[in-house]
Amino acid sequence: MINVIFMGTPDIAVDSLNILNECPEINIKAVITQPDRPKGRGNKLTPPPVKVCANENNILCFQTAKISNDEELIKKLKELKPDFFVTFAFGQILSQEVLNIPKYSTVNLHASLLPKYRGANPIQRCIFNGDKKTGITTMLTVLELDAGDICETKEINISDNMTDIELRNIIKKESGNIIISTLKGLINNTIKPKKQDKKNISVASKFTKQDGLIDWNNSAINIHNQVRAMVSFPNAFTYVNNKMIKILETKIGSFPSNPENYSEIIKITKEGIEVGAKEGSIIITKVKPENKGIMGAYDFANGAKIHPGMKFGDKICIKEV
Numbered sequence: 001m002i003n004v005i006f007m008g009t010p011d012i013a014v015d016s017l018n019i020l021n022e023c024p025e026i027n028i029k030a031v032i033t034q035p036d037r038p039k040g041r042g043n044k045l046t047p048p049p050v051k052v053c054a055n056e057n058n059i060l061c062f063q064t065a066k067i068s069n070d071e072e073l074i075k076k077l078k079e080l081k082p083d084f085f086v087t088f089a090f091g092q093i094l095s096q097e098v099l100n101i102p103k104y105s106t107v108n109l110h111a112s113l114l115p116k117y118r119g120a121n122p123i124q125r126c127i128f129n130g131d132k133k134t135g136i137t138t139m140l141t142v143l144e145l146d147a148g149d150i151c152e153t154k155e156i157n158i159s160d161n162m163t164d165i166e167l168r169n170i171i172k173k174e175s176g177n178i179i180i181s182t183l184k185g186l187i188n189n190t191i192k193p194k195k196q197d198k199k200n201i202s203v204a205s206k207f208t209k210q211d212g213l214i215d216w217n218n219s220a221i222n223i224h225n226q227v228r229a230m231v232s233f234p235n236a237f238t239y240v241n242n243k244m245i246k247i248l249e250t251k252i253g254s255f256p257s258n259p260e261n262y263s264e265i266i267k268i269t270k271e272g273i274e275v276g277a278k279e280g281s282i283i284i285t286k287v288k289p290e291n292k293g294i295m296g297a298y299d300f301a302n303g304a305k306i307h308p309g310m311k312f313g314d315k316i317c318i319k320e321v
Helices: 011-022 049-056 071-080 122-128 164-188 220-229 297-304
Strands: 002-008 026-033 037-039 044-046 061-063 084-088 105-110 133-140 150-157 236-240 243-252 265-269 272-277 280-289
Touching: 002 011, 002 071, 002 164, 011 026, 011 049, 011 084, 011 164, 026 049, 026 071, 049 061, 084 164, 105 164, 122 133, 122 164, 122 220, 133 164, 150 164, 220 236, 220 243, 220 280, 265 297, 272 297, 280 297
Parallel strands: 002 026, 002 084, 026 061, 084 105
Antiparallel strands: 037 044, 105 133, 133 150, 236 243, 243 280, 265 272, 272 280
């Protein structure tokens, strides 16, 4: 029996916890997660999804705002004598004292093919950059962020229209099995962790809301990648008639590139709103106008009296032709 303490917080980690808990060779001794946080318009105190999962499965659960400073929790973890810590989207840095607790090591699951996209935002960044594949990596945790030796990897193909939410769901579903495989391999000495190639390191920083502003002088493919990378947050957006509109879904159009029509609405059909961009055009198919719900772009255009010849842009440069 492999004794594990699982550390995670958001929904993406829930499937992995469930799969570990269902494995007859794994004993989940405890779960560590973040404190309950205010959420929603009413700021109602809400438990993290991993806590909800632990409670539903009658797993001992601890919450801490900063595990490295939580002396009482550290003492309890030592008493539990785990073989491994398993971390997945935990959201906290572990001190060396904490890393020294497990008999074997701390195994972290990271949502990229390390050393590419170290950091907090690997799923969105690979789509934003137009990558055709990404994956999952299990690694031995060290003090440096996502820099530990690699245990196993699993590649995942990224289709041309896959969104960050869709990719996240794939990674969520696939993660538990690779964790179990890694733990067994480390116990059986069939996995020999390998150093990361320092020449190929890249960092995936979080997006800010302003990162969502579309630059219509960009290529059509880059705008499309921006839109599908930001469906969860912050949403790609632009302005028309001095009002902000979130762009939630697009596809590449067929209109040839013309510097004179960057950001210009070329045509409006039931398929959507086709807009000129550098190196082609893009068809907007789903939007969320300011202070309104999600709707099809064609319906938005009819209701807002949008017509060919108008231009998208920022609040300052908007103009009609």
